Each structure stands twice: as structure tokens, then as C-alpha cells.
Amino acid sequence: MTLLKILTAGFLAGLAFVATEASASVLDTVKQRGVLNCGTDNTAPGFGYLNTATGKMEGLDVDFCKAIAAGVLGDASKVKFVTVTDKSRFDAVLTGQVDVVFAHTTMKPARESAIAIDFLPINFYDGTGIMVKVASGAKQFADLDGATFCTTQGSATETVLSSAFKARGWKDSKVLTYENLEKLFAALNSGRCNAMSTDRSALAAWAGNSAKPADYLILPDTLDKSPFAGFVVANDSRWRNALRWISYGLFQAEESGVTQANLEEKLKSNDPFIQKFLGVGAGFGKDFGLPDDFNAQAIKAVGNYGELYDRNLGPKTKMFLDRKGTPNAPWTEGGAIYSPLWN
Amino acid sequence: MALEQANAGVARSDAASIVARRRRNRVKYQATQLAIVVVAIALVLLLGMLVNSGLAQRGINFTFTFLWNSAGFDISEGKTVVFDQSIGPRLTDFTADLNLAQAFVAGLFNTLKVAILGIVLSTVLGTLFGVGRLSTNWVVRNLCFWVVEFVRNTPLLIQIVFWYFAVVLQFPAIASAAKFHGVIISQQGLYLPTLTWQGAGDAVALVLLTACVVAIVGTIFDRGRARWLCCAVAVVVFALMLGKGTIAVDFPMASKFKASGGTSISPEMAALLLGIVFNSASYIAEIVRGAIDTLPKGQWEAAAALGLSRRDIVNDIILPQVFRVVLPSFGNQYISLTKNTALGIAIGYPDLFNIYGTVANQTGHSLEGIIIVMLAYLVISWIISAIVGAIDHRLNAVGAAR
Numbered sequence: 211m212t213l214l215k216i217l218t219a220g221f222l223a224g225l226a227f228v229a230t231e232a233s234a235s236v237l238d239t240v241k242q243r244g245v246l247n248c249g250t251d252n253t254a255p256g257f258g259y260l261n262t263a264t265g266k267m268e269g270l271d272v273d274f275c276k277a278i279a280a281g282v283l284g285d286a287s288k289v290k291f292v293t294v295t296d297k298s299r300f301d302a303v304l305t306g307q308v309d310v311v312f313a314h315t316t317m318k319p320a321r322e323s324a325i326a327i328d329f330l331p332i333n334f335y336d337g338t339g340i341m342v343k344v345a346s347g348a349k350q351f352a353d354l355d356g357a358t359f360c361t362t363q364g365s366a367t368e369t370v371l372s373s374a375f376k377a378r379g380w381k382d383s384k385v386l387t388y389e390n391l392e393k394l395f396a397a398l399n400s401g402r403c404n405a406m407s408t409d410r411s412a413l414a415a416w417a418g419n420s421a422k423p424a425d426y427l428i429l430p431d432t433l434d435k436s437p438f439a440g441f442v443v444a445n446d447s448r449w450r451n452a453l454r455w456i457s458y459g460l461f462q463a464e465e466s467g468v469t470q471a472n473l474e475e476k477l478k479s480n481d482p483f484i485q486k487f488l489g490v491g492a493g494f495g496k497d498f499g500l501p502d503d504f505n506a507q508a509i510k511a512v513g514n515y516g517e518l519y520d521r522n523l524g525p526k527t528k529m530f531l532d533r534k535g536t537p538n539a540p541w542t543e544g545g546a547i548y549s550p551l552w553n
Numbered sequence: 554m555a556l557e558q559a560n561a562g563v564a565r566s567d568a569a570s571i572v573a574r575r576r577r578n579r580v581k582y583q584a585t586q587l588a589i590v591v592v593a594i595a596l597v598l599l600l601g602m603l604v605n606s607g608l609a610q611r612g613i614n615f616t617f618t619f620l621w622n623s624a625g626f627d628i629s630e631g632k633t634v635v636f637d638q639s640i641g642p643r644l645t646d647f648t649a650d651l652n653l654a655q656a657f658v659a660g661l662f663n664t665l666k667v668a669i670l671g672i673v674l675s676t677v678l679g680t681l682f683g684v685g686r687l688s689t690n691w692v693v694r695n696l697c698f699w700v701v702e703f704v705r706n707t708p709l710l711i712q713i714v715f716w717y718f719a720v721v722l723q724f725p726a727i728a729s730a731a732k733f734h735g736v737i738i739s740q741q742g743l744y745l746p747t748l749t750w751q752g753a754g755d756a757v758a759l760v761l762l763t764a765c766v767v768a769i770v771g772t773i774f775d776r777g778r779a780r781w782l783c784c785a786v787a788v789v790v791f792a793l794m795l796g797k798g799t800i801a802v803d804f805p806m807a808s809k810f811k812a813s814g815g816t817s818i819s820p821e822m823a824a825l826l827l828g829i830v831f832n833s834a835s836y837i838a839e840i841v842r843g844a845i846d847t848l849p850k851g852q853w854e855a856a857a858a859l860g861l862s863r864r865d866i867v868n869d870i871i872l873p874q875v876f877r878v879v880l881p882s883f884g885n886q887y888i889s890l891t892k893n894t895a896l897g898i899a900i901g902y903p904d905l906f907n908i909y910g911t912v913a914n915q916t917g918h919s920l921e922g923i924i925i926v927m928l929a930y931l932v933i934s935w936i937i938s939a940i941v942g943a944i945d946h947r948l949n950a951v952g953a954a955r
Contacts, residue, residue: 297910301919324619325917357810358629358741363898363907364914368626372649375627382811385627386821387911388901397901400722401740402820404810 236309236442236449237499240282248275249294249302249311253391255415256522256529257314257334257438258291267291270522271312273512274333274440274457278310281456281504286511295390297364300325303443310453312440314409316366321441328450330440331457333515334523335537335546337432338370339410341417344427346404351431356382360394360403363387367407370434391416405429409436411523411531418528452498459505461549462487463514464540470513473506483553494552515547516540608920619918620654626911628903630819631659653912660908661929667825667904668891668933674830675890676883679837684867686842697838704835710896713828717900720827721820727807735804743818744805751801758799765790821902825894833890840882844875877948884941888934895930905929 240246250258250271257269272291279289294302294313302308304326314336315321317329340359342348348357355378361367368385375383386403388394395416398406406413410428417426440457442450463469466484468476476484486493489503496502512518519538523531531538539545608615624647632644633655647659685697704712722740725731730739735746750762768790771783794800805812818826848871856866895906909926913919 297914300914300917304919320915321917324614354810356808360901363901363910368911369649369915372625372627376649382813384629386629386901387903387907389899393901396718397722400718401726402722 235446235499236306237282237446237452240309241499244283244288246275246279246282246289246310247292247308248278248289249292249299249308249313250275251295251313252291252293254314254412255419256411256527256531257415258312259415268522270334270518271314271440273518273522274312274460275310277460277508277512277518278453278456280507280511281459281500282452284501284503284507286507295364296362297389300327303327303441306443309449310440310442314412314438315441316409316436317439318366322444326444327441328444328446330442330450330453331461332437332439332546333457334411334438336409336411336436336438338367338407338434338436339413339432340429341398341406341413342404342427342429343398343401344425348405348427348429350429351433352378354383354405355380357404358384358386358402359405359407360386360388360397361407362391362394363389365408366436367409371407374433395420407433409438411529414531415529418530448499452500455494455498456500456504456508458549458552459487459508460512460515460518461540461547462552463505463509464516464547465542465549468509468514470509470517473509477506487552615920616918617921619916619921620657621652622916623649624651624653624656624912624915625649626656626915628656628659628908629901630822631663631903633659633662653916656908656912657905657925657929660903660905663822663897663903664891664894664905664929665933667822667829667894667897667902670826671829671833671890671894672887674826675833675837675886678830679834680841680872682834682838683841683845684872686838687845689863700831701835701838704831705839709828709832709893710899712832713825713896714899716827717820717824721824724820727811728809730807732807735802737805737807737812739807739812740820741811742820743823744807744812745816745818746802746804747816749801749803751799755799758794758797761790761794761797761799765794819902821897821900824900825897825902825904828896829890829893832893833886836886837883840879840886841875844879845871847878848874880941880945880948884938884945887937887941891933891937892930 250267250269252258252260252267254269254271258267258271259269260266261268275289275291276286280286292302292308294308294311296313299311299313299315300321303311310330312333314334315329316336317332321327322329340351340354342354348354351374359371361371364387368387371383371385386397388397391408391412394403394406394408397403406416410432413426413428417423417428420426440453442453466487468484468488473488477488477490479485485491488506488509489495489501493502493505495504498504501507513521516533519533520526523529525532533539533545535544537546539547541548605615627649628647631647633647633651634642635645635651635655636642644662647656682697682701685693686701688694688697724738724740727737727739727741730737730741735744737744765787768783768787772780772787775783791800795802805817852870852874853866856870857863861870894904897904898907898910901907905926909922913922
């Protein structure tokens, strides 16, 4: 009977643990732990990529992780990158393995309604593109009736392709799915796939980083739009709001002209909004459960949105994705990068 | 007298007390068992409730109704079951309009397709390897030894990726593929011609077909002189049917991206099959070799003394005894082979586990999906054990009767 008592006690303790864990916000857990567990891809150049030359993680998503760590914990190095795949990313956040995921994830309603996650602000506007080998002779999507298309398992592209085939009445086209972009690219190179389909930015990255970029052609067609956003577990508004406003802070910093380089100077600024935004004196942080200078910390770590975009995706990188004239430009230049009102 | 009675009384009361004690012990024993079962059930229920409340707290909806939603994604190969009002259930290719339950069926179909082929091929190949390791021929013996050693000592996942990227995908593209009487070997797949039945409603054609089937059955099962007769009849009747046009050959025709017609094996399936067949065959080879080793050496010597050739000794003396012993081990190997087909996900083969991944991601019902997949593998494994058990029972019953 002692055994039974021990078991009962164990279960009651477990119950109490589950109950307390559920009521606490991830924000408190992260602050207590002192480290942010951030889920990213490691095979997506420009977004989340392990640079084999330096051995460091690089990319837009990686920089957002660093900005969050800097904003919440005051130190951009207090972040642990956990590799997630297109398939594992949702479970990783649901089970608490990671606190937040930035993994070029397309924001769409089915994911919020069925998977119990909440999306953060959109941090990149992409579209579903198609890449073929130049040698195949295909010039546009319409040339590919009957072809085998490859994409990643669990991506939004799977359903986008199926509807594109249906809309055009293609019966013989097949969709083959692989675990990650690396295998996908290998399958395109071997000829198993006539076309590789995923987000245009990823196509550009893989072609750009290959040995012979001229061998590949990204078709002019964009099958569907694909806005990327990070996400956290649903029903935790303290955590979600804190992360949303750290993200918006990066957008606002660009609009207000605060950069990594001029931050020290701006901290001495007399502008009352800049003072409050950067947390000189009283800031916006306290009520979110963040340090008052969370914006300053995030900017110090990664710079404003424009800077981190140019560093990871801009014309000076292998990605060569110019912001001008795309939704990724700030709203003041006709783009869709827009922060809500702070003051 | 009184003493005897008293003794008898004591003995009786002793006997009665022993019976009572036994009964007490039995009740106590059963009560403990019952208590353990009750506690176990309570623990499972408690765990279920905990999981359920945890899911509810995280806002995850646990339900199986999502299975009837339309899939919206394509699967590269696989048949599924559709229900027609007029015709009843039938197998058809999966399309994006069908529902998620049918997607799971397509995955199950692909898993079973590879598993069944894998079991048959690895048994044949494994037995050959196992016997080959005891061959008197130096080349055969060493070849079998090294193949078995190499395959058994490297991870299966790596072997499958090797077969896929380093072998199957190195075949030529469909445009430049080797074509041999309708057989096309390309990296889009292996295409084979098939026979199609054109004689529907024709009495003569039906008679010919029956004759052909009977002749083929005779060829396989008759061990006497009639075998050759049956074989000849089968060939003649088959030629007649081809000539008359009741059976046509459907040759695959290569087009720009793939071939149509005939039947095909996709590169993913070919690589997965190669991987699991070689892997499983090398384990089966070891089982067979071990079983042969346990047979008394006297059997070989006695058979040789009777003047039997080595081939006859293996075929008629050794293997019949071996198969009686190894079946349970084969059964284990078959189950492990079936579960290993889930590794097909690494090369994009749309098996049950792969389909689960897509469904879980498109719908978010990960837990429900994994329960379905686990139950499916459990049932498949049980069916395999039952079949192997039945065959084993039968073989050994025949052995005992002799």
C-alpha cells in the first residue's frame, strides 16, 4: 500500500506542477531561466542558416531571435538556437521545447485556428515561386503541365501547388515532398524533380549559394503570396504582446531613424518620444514585464529592421533581394513594413 | 477409541483449517491482483485526464472529426478507397479533393505495398545469402559473408539515403533513358509493360483464360512429367490469346516529363525497397545460417554417404528442417521490416508516417494523427505475428505427424 501512496502523491504533485505551469506566462519562465530557446531553421540562407565558414547562425529569423533575447533579457547572446523543420516547428512550440519560433513560417488562418499558436507581426513578405534548371527549357509555369514538383513536407506550398494544378486542370503533375531544403535541392539537381517550389526568397538563396547560379531559372510566376511571421503558443497574451512590441520596435526604429550606429547619440536626444521609446527615464517596458530600455537593447544587438534586412537579404548579400518597390519596404516608401502608433 | 476419535477430530479440524487457509490465501492473492489491475486502470485514466486537461488548457481540441475534411494536398503515389453509390468501395489514385481519412488509407496502402514486397523478397534473398555463406565455393561464400557483414553493421537510414541519392537518382532522365521492349529505366521511375484483359463477355476468351490459369497452376504444383505438358499448354494458350487479341500488352510511352501506360515503380519506392530488402535479408541470412549450424553434422554426412549431391542435401534434407525452426525469428524480422518502412520519410516516400506528418501540419491534429499511425502499425504487426504463428503451427503439426 506504500507504493500506492507514493504513486498517488506523485500524481498529485504532477497535477499541481501542470496546474502551476499552465498559469505562468512563458515570459516569466524565460526570465527565470535566463536563456531564450528560439526555434529557427538552419538550412534557409538569409533566414536561418548555419554559416559553415564562421560556425555561427545567421539570417533574418536569427536576428529576430537575438532582438527578442536582447529585449527580454538585456543580452543578445542569451539565446539558444534550436533547429526546427517545417514539420516539427509547431510541435516544438506547443510542447514548450522552444519559447518562440522564427522559421520563415507562412501566416495563414488554419494554423492559428487549429494548431493553438499565435502569430507575431509579419517580418517578411514573400511569395510561392518555382525554380527549374535552365537546361529543362521551361520558361513559365504553364510549360510544366505533367511535371513532378518538389517541396518540403508540412509547408504551405503543398496546398498551394495542389490548388494551382486544379485551377489549370492538370491531372498528371505530381507533388513530391522532402524533409528539408537541402534534400529538395539535391533532388532538383539530380533531375528527380522537374521543378522545385517553395518561397521565392529560399529559391534565390539556394540558386545564389550554389556552385553555378546560372544553371537555375526562377520562373516569373508567383503562385500565391506568402507572408512570414514568427509564432508563440496560443493563449499567452503577456508573452505574445511583449514579443509583438519588440518586433514593432524594430520597425519603428527605422521610421524614427534610430540605427545601431547612432544609438548612443540618440540616447542623449531631447526628443521626448525618442527618449521614451529608448527607455531613457520611463519607457514602454514596465507594463509588458520587460526592461524599460528593451527597444534600445534590441537595436543595440541587431539594429533596426532596415539594417537587419540589408545585412541578411539586401543587394549586398548573395540573396540579392532589393526592398525597393516590394511590400518589404517601409510604409513611408510605399511598402508594408508598418509599426502601430507608439505614443 | 476416544483418543482415535479425538485424533480424527484434530485431523479433520486440521484439514478444515488447511482448506480455510488455502482459501484465505487464494482470496488474498486474487484481491492483490485485482487491486493492482484497478490501480493500473486508475493510473491510465488519471494520465488520460491529465493529458486531456493539459490539452484543453493549451486550447488544443482533441477530436477525430477532422478526418472527414478535404485534404487539399496531393500525394505522389498511392491508391485509396472511395465509396461509390452504385459500384461500392473501389481503389483509385489519391487526389486533393478526397478527405484526410482517405489520405491515411493511401499512406497505409504505400506502407503495405513496400512491406509485403519487402517480406517476400528479403525471405528469398536472405535464404540465398544464408545458404551461400555455407557454400563450398570460395567466391560465393565470401561474397555472401561481406554483403551480410557490411549491411548488418551500417545504419539502415544511411543505406536508404545511399540507395536513393547515390544509386536510383543516378539513372538517366526519361528523355535519354534506356528503353528495352517497353521497359524504361529512368530516374522518374522503372516502367514495365503490363497485360490488359480485352476479352470481356467473350465465351471463347474466358475458356482460354481458364485453360491458361489451370496450366500455370499445374506447372507450379505438379512435380511429375505433367509439369512439362502444363508448361507447354500454358505457352500455347497464352500465345493464342495474344494472337486473338483477348490480351493486349500495354507498353509505357515516354513523354516529356514521365511515361504513361504500363506499370511503374517510383524511385522513392525502389530505393526504400532496396534498402529494407538488403537490410532484412542480411539478418535473415544470419538466422538461416545459425539454424543450419545447429543441425547435427551427421545429417550432412549421412546424406552424403547415401550419394546425394550437395544441392539435393540442402534442398531436401537441410532447408525443410531449417524452415521449421526459423519461422518465429522470421516473424520478428518481418515485423521489424514493416516498422522500418517508416524510414521512407527520409527520401520522400509517402508512407503512413509521411502522410501523418503532412496531415498533422496542415490541420494541427498531431496527437490524433500519431494515435492513428501507432494503432495502424500495432494492428499490422499483430496480423503478421498471427500469420507467421499459424504457418509455424501448421508446419510443426505436419512435422509431428511424421
